[in-house]
Amino acid sequence: MKENKTGNACFSALEWEQVMQLGEIALSPDGLTLAFVRSRRSVEQNCVIDELLLTATAGGSTICIGKGTSPVWHPNGLSLFFEQEENGVPFIWQYHLASKEKKRLAPVYHSDYFLGHLADKKFTISPDGRFLAYISTPPPPAVTGHPAIVVVERLLYKTRGGRTRPLFADGGYSQIWLLPLEGGVPLMLTTGNYHHYSPCWSADGRHIAFICNRTDNPDYNHRSTLWTVAADTGVIQEVAAHPGTRFKPAWSPDNLHIATLVTASELSSKDSPADDTQVYITNVETGKDQCISAQLDRRADNLCWHPGAQAVYFTAGDKGATNIYMAGLNGEVKPVVTGNGLIKEYCMDGSGTRLYFIRNAVTLPDEIYVYDANTGRERPLTDLHAGLLARCGFSPAETFWFASHDETAVQGWLMKPGGWRENVRYPLLLVVHGGPHNMFGFEFEERMQLLAANGYGVLFINPRGSHGYGQAFSMGTLLNWGGHDFKDLMAGLDHVIQRHSWIDENRLGITGQSYGGFMANWAITQTSRFRAAVVDGGISNLVSFAGTSLYHLLTEAEFGKPWDNYSLLWQWSPLCHVKHVRTPALFLHGERDYEVPVQQAEEMYTALKKLGVPSVMVRYMEEGHGWRPDLRPLNRLDVYSRMVQWFDKYLL
Known part of the structure; x- marks a missing residue:
């Protein structure tokens, strides 16, 4: 095993390869078998392999049935549907549990248009098991070559980038399709130059709820609202118009309501909104909306109705932990599964008694757990990382609170270096999260573990703008990226230096990804206390970012219309203050990054070189x-x- 700089067993590249991500959890109708996706890295093949696993809910062995994602059970529990590529084209497949046979059913063509982080493209099966609804564009035309000239007429013409995506979004629109499971060809249920996504069947099987932006210029706003389409006639009807944005509909078991995630502001964003998503229920007949999660004042996600239709379950971040809550139709919110960890996904059995969920914690990668409502107890269902944990010691993190510059209470975490010893002083790295409305906390974070394993103390903080502390806190970055949030970070840094003598304040580094990269850029223009910086996919110029990023409405939601606020955007741009930088900086950036274009790194790098x-x-x-x-x-x-290596060069 690799030894770290202090001579103790650590989290090395070899161990890193063995950390698996779990997701897309689905419980069989009889409650006896759980299907989920395991994503594992192969450094040898230089790829990530997505595999479908089945495990008995009563305990026992976990088996892999092959590659695939998006598992959905047939209502009779005899087969499982999933997505798997063949020759580069995704297909819907059916797996029969008794015979273990797999059958290819229909191709799926995914649009590269950015629908938003909460857009759902998973399959959903009608309650009677006759139809599978899925999201696909019509089959794309044959490619005749690479055009030397590209004519752009749409505002949102870029994709999210990466090696698996083309440079520009195709012209196809995501539609809802019906696949007859008793035989027949797929039917395109929706039409038109709009994207339809996040399908969900009604309890009576007559309608499908979905999300769509049907305004005149959907590229110019994020007003995605709730609609239904009749499964037999294709008639489309808007259920609830709302000035903000809706996500992830879930139809109640009694057919009376549809629950959705909603942001309230008219000028919202589907990428990183300052608005915390709340749980709304909409009366299907009247269209009347009711928010039932406001009592919690946290950002909701992952909706699931109780089988009795009297409550909606959801996850929400709270002070660094992501838990499961229950909101009654009267707006009363109660915690269900809590603890110092990050619950990613969950599902419920048919009685509403047991919850199966994926959770990780600071020193524990993803595993599946089961919670019993009758006893109030939980237990682990999988132990996929047992071998890794036996070989490798992960660094714990201690949480703390401090008063910022204006006495606002802010939360942070401090991780000691691997092999920490008394009377030894260590360098400290401040890691800043992205978003700006993300949340750090009690989750497993491989970057933190690798830095700690290499002899660094690691500090991470949830400054103003982070979710998990209420709506007012989440909106703390509006109009001033680098204002209160930067002061929060510096106050937290001062706090730990004053209280921990092992921290060498002359050996400080800073790093962050995306908005965290923006903050690393900003910090080195505002202070010389950091001896090294690593900027990962970071923003340097809010003026050029506003006009070149896929997330054009993010800047607008945070600062207003760019042409009315160029002076404000420039004021809060690191590049505006770059002449003050003395800190050595490493810029890491994806060439096909269209969310934060690579020119953001290039502008900052060029300036530092000239300085x-x-x-x-x-x-x-x-x-x-x-x-x-x-x-x-x-x-x-x-x-x-x-x-x-960069931090070693300047901090050791």
Whole structure:
């Protein structure tokens, strides 16, 4: 096993390859078998492999039935539907549990148009088991070559980038299709130049709820609203118009209401909204809306109706932990499953008694657990990382609170270096989250573990703008990226230095990805206390970002119309203050990043070079934004390796 700088067993590249991501959990109708997706890295093949696993809910062995994603059970429980590529084309497949046979059913063509982070393209099966509804564009036309001239007429013409996506979005629109499971060809149920997604069947099987932006110029706003389409006639009807944005409909078991996630502001964003999503229920007959989660004042996700139709379950982040809550139709919210960890996904049995959920914690990668409402107890159902945990010691993190510059209470976490010893002083790295409305907390974060394993203390904080602390806190970055949030970070840094003598305040580094990269850029223009910075996919110029990013409405939602606020955008741009930088900086960026275009790194890098500040830019030619799981593990390893080497060079 690799030894770290202090001579203790650590989280190395070899162990990193063995950390698996779990997701897309689905319980069989009889409640006896759980299907889920395991994503594992293969450094040797330089790819991520998605596999379908089945495990008995009573306990026992877990089996892999092959590659695939998006598992959905047939109502009779005899077969499982999933998506798997063949010759580069995704297909819907059916797996028969008794015979273990797989049958290919229909191709799926995914549009590269950015629908939003909460858009759902999963399959859904009618209650009677006759039809499978799925999202696909019509079959694309044959490619005749690479055009030398591209004519652009749409505003949102870029994709999210990466090696698996083309440069520009295709002209296809996502439609709802019906696949007859008793035989027959797929039928396109919706039509028109709009994207339809997040389908959900009504309890009586007559309608499908979905999300769609049917305004005149959907590229110019994020007013996605709730609609239904009749399964037999294709008649479409808007259920609830709302000035904000809706996501993820869930139809109640009694057929009376549809629950959705809703942001309230008219000028919202489907990428990283300041508005916390709330749980709304809409009366299907009257269209009347009711928010039932406001009592909690947190950001909701992952909706699921109780089988009795008297409550909606959801996840929400709260002070660094992501838990499961229950909201009654009267608006009373109660915690259901809580603890210091991150619950990613969950599902419920037919009686509403048991919840099966995927959770990780600071020192524990993803596993599946089961919660019994009758006893109030939970237990682990899988133990997929047992071997890794036996070989490798992960670093715990201690949470703390401090008063910021204006006495606002802010939460942070401090992780000691691997092999920490008394009377030894260590360098400290401040890691900033993205968003800006993401949330750090009690989750397993491989970047933190790798940095700690290499002899660094790691500090991470939820400054103003983070979710998990209420709507007012989430909106703390509006009009001033680098204002209160930066002061929060510096106050937290001062707090831990004053209280922990092992921190060497002369050996401080900063890093962050996306908005965290923006903050790393901003910090080195505002202070010289950091001796090294690693900027990962970061923003440097809000003026150019507003006109070139796929997320054009993010800037608008945070700062207003760019042409009315160019001076404000420039004021809060790191590039505006770049002449003050003395900190050596490493810029890591995906060449095909259209969320934060690579020119953002180039502008900052060029300025530092001309100023004589030590700087290096690394451009990953096939990568998009955020080193997503479907990309190449060797590139992500390279990112981590260069990050550690840069800090070693300037902090050790």
